[in-house]
Amino acid sequence: MNSMSWERVVSVQELEHKKSALLKKGSKQIAVFKMGSEILAVDNRCPHQGYPLVQGTVDASVLTCNWHNWKFDMRTGKCLTGGDNVRTYPIKIEESFVWVEIAEPSKEELTQTILEGLKTAFTKAKYGRTSRELARLYFNGIDSTIAIKKSIEWSYEKFKTGTTHAYAACSDWLRLYFENISNPENQLICLTEAIDHMAGDALGEPFVSYSKDSVPFSEEAFISAIEAEDEKKAIALLQGALKSGLHFEQLEKVFTHAALMHYNDFGHALIYVTKTATVIEFLGKEVESPLLLSLTRALCHMTREDLLAEFQDISRYSYQSSYEALLEMNAKNFLYFDSRFEAAYDKPVSDNVGWLDVTHPMTFANAVRVQCQKYPEFWKQGLLQLSFFHGRNLPYVDTVQNVSSWAVKNKDHFFAECVEKILDHGFNDRVQAAHLLKTFCAVREEVVHSQNETTQKILLAALNRYFHSPLKFKHIRRAARQNMSLVGKDF
Numbered sequence: 491m492n493s494m495s496w497e498r499v500v501s502v503q504e505l506e507h508k509k510s511a512l513l514k515k516g517s518k519q520i521a522v523f524k525m526g527s528e529i530l531a532v533d534n535r536c537p538h539q540g541y542p543l544v545q546g547t548v549d550a551s552v553l554t555c556n557w558h559n560w561k562f563d564m565r566t567g568k569c570l571t572g573g574d575n576v577r578t579y580p581i582k583i584e585e586s587f588v589w590v591e592i593a594e595p596s597k598e599e600l601t602q603t604i605l606e607g608l609k610t611a612f613t614k615a616k617y618g619r620t621s622r623e624l625a626r627l628y629f630n631g632i633d634s635t636i637a638i639k640k641s642i643e644w645s646y647e648k649f650k651t652g653t654t655h656a657y658a659a660c661s662d663w664l665r666l667y668f669e670n671i672s673n674p675e676n677q678l679i680c681l682t683e684a685i686d687h688m689a690g691d692a693l694g695e696p697f698v699s700y701s702k703d704s705v706p707f708s709e710e711a712f713i714s715a716i717e718a719e720d721e722k723k724a725i726a727l728l729q730g731a732l733k734s735g736l737h738f739e740q741l742e743k744v745f746t747h748a749a750l751m752h753y754n755d756f757g758h759a760l761i762y763v764t765k766t767a768t769v770i771e772f773l774g775k776e777v778e779s780p781l782l783l784s785l786t787r788a789l790c791h792m793t794r795e796d797l798l799a800e801f802q803d804i805s806r807y808s809y810q811s812s813y814e815a816l817l818e819m820n821a822k823n824f825l826y827f828d829s830r831f832e833a834a835y836d837k838p839v840s841d842n843v844g845w846l847d848v849t850h851p852m853t854f855a856n857a858v859r860v861q862c863q864k865y866p867e868f869w870k871q872g873l874l875q876l877s878f879f880h881g882r883n884l885p886y887v888d889t890v891q892n893v894s895s896w897a898v899k900n901k902d903h904f905f906a907e908c909v910e911k912i913l914d915h916g917f918n919d920r921v922q923a924a925h926l927l928k929t930f931c932a933v934r935e936e937v938v939h940s941q942n943e944t945t946q947k948i949l950l951a952a953l954n955r956y957f958h959s960p961l962k963f964k965h966i967r968r969a970a971r972q973n974m975s976l977v978g979k980d981f
C-alpha cells in the first residue's frame with residue numbers, strides 16, 4: 491500500500507468525544523465514525539442524492555441517511571434499505587491518530603463494482619440507479635458503452651419473442667450518444683434511456699435460453715425455417731453460420747430477405763434488421779451473437795399482416811414504382827393524420843389507430859431505403875409493403891385541416907429542438923419515447939437523402955406536428971367499450 495495514500499483525519503481522543511469526523515481531501519469527502527470499539531470510514535456523500543452521511547444516524551454498524559432513510563452496513567458498504575452501496579475505506583491508528591487509506595481501486599475493480607451495481611439496477615429496472623452507475627463509469631474514465639453491451643447480454647434471453655423496440659431504440663440512442671461526444675449530460679441520457687428500455691422489456695421475464703446446437707448453414711434452409719416458424723431449426727442454422735466464421739456482413743442479405751418475405755409485424759421485421767446492423771456497427775462483434783439470435787427468434791414469431799384479407803386486396807392501394815413518391819405519400823398521411831382517431835373510443839377495433847400508425851411508415855421507409863440500396867433485388871417487396879402502409883392509413887387522414895403552421899423554417903434549428911425534447915422526453919411509457927426517437931432519426935435521414943424539396947418540406951412539417959401533438963398512452967374507455975361489445979356478442 492502506498493504510504494502517500496494514507497491521510498490523517500482526527501485524534502483518537504477527539505473522535506472518542508465527537509463520535510464522527512470528516513476528512514476533506516481535494517474533491518473527496520470521507521466520514522469517519524466511532525461505534526463502540528470500532529472505527530469505520532465511508533464516503534461522506536450519500537450515493538443516492540449526496541446528503542452528508544456524517545450527519546446521518548448511527549445504530550450499531552448501521553448508518554442511516556437522514557434524507558431518504560437509506561441504510562448502509564458500514565463494515566461492508568452494502569445498502570440495506572435503498573439502492574446503491576456506499577464505498578468504505580480502510581483505517582488505521584497510528585501515533586494516537588485515525589488514518590484513512592484513500593487510494594483508488596484499480597480500473598478493473600472499479601468497473602466490476604459499477605457493473606455489479608448496474609446489473610442490480612437493470613434487474614429491477616431502476617432508472618435512477620442506472621443513471622448514477624452510468625455517471626460513475628463516466629467520471630471514472632471507463633468507456634460507458636460497456637454498459638450497453640452488458641445490458642444486451644443480460645436481456646437477450648429474456649425477450650421471449652426476440653428483438654423488441656428496446657434494441658431498435660438502442661441503435662438510435664447510440665447514434666445520438668456518439669453525436670453528443672462533447673456533452674456528457676446528453677450522453678448520460680442516451681445510455682440511461684437505452685438501458686432502461688431493455689431493462690423494462692426484460693423485467694420479470696424468465697430466461698428462455700437459446701440452444702447451442704448447430705447445423706451447417708445455408709441461406710435456403712434458413713429462409714425455409716423462418717417461413718415455417720421453426721425457431722429451433724433457424725437458431726441451429728444461425729449457430730452453424732456463426733461457428734463457421736460468418737458475420738453479420740455476410741448474413742445481412744439473408745436477414746433482409748427473411749424480413750421482407752411477409753408484411754411482417756407492421757414493418758418491424760425490416761426495421762429491426764436495420765437497427766441490429768447499426769448496433770453491431772457501433773458496438774462491434776461482441777454483441778453480434780446475442781443480437782442475431784434475438785432477431786432470428788423475432789422473425790420466427792412475427793405477425794404476417796399480408797395474410798389478412800384487407801392487405802391482400804391490392805385494389806385498396808395506390809401501387810407506386812418510386813420510393814420517393816411512396817415516401818412523400820406516406821409523409822402526407824403522417825402530416826395530415828386525423829388525430830381525432832388517437833382519442834376516439836366509439837369506433838370499431840379495426841379503427842384503433844393513433845400516431846404510431848403514421849410514424850411507422852417513416853421508420854419502415856427508412857429501413858426499406860437502407861436495405862434495398864444494399865440489396866436492390868428486394869426493392870419490389872419493400873416498395874409494395876410501403877404502398878400497403880399508404881393504403882392502410884389513407885382512411886385516417888384529414889386533408890381539409892390547415893397544416894401550414896407546422897412548416898419548418900430552419901431545419902437545423904428544428905432538429906436541435908427535437909433532440910432537446912428527446913433528451914428530456916418525460917414519458918413514462920418507454921415505447922412512446924422510443925418512437926419519438928426512432929421517428930426523428932428516420933425522418934432526419936430521409937430529409938437528408940431526399941432529392942425532392944416538397945418531400946423534405948412535408949417530412950419536416952409532419953415531424954414538427956407529431957413532436958407538438960398530445961399523445962394518448964392509455965385507452966381506458968375504448969378498451970371498455972370494445973370489450974363490452976366483443977364479450978357481449980356471446981350473450
Ligand code: FES
Nearest residue numbers: 536538539555558
Ligand atoms: S440522499 Fe441519502 S437517502 Fe437520499
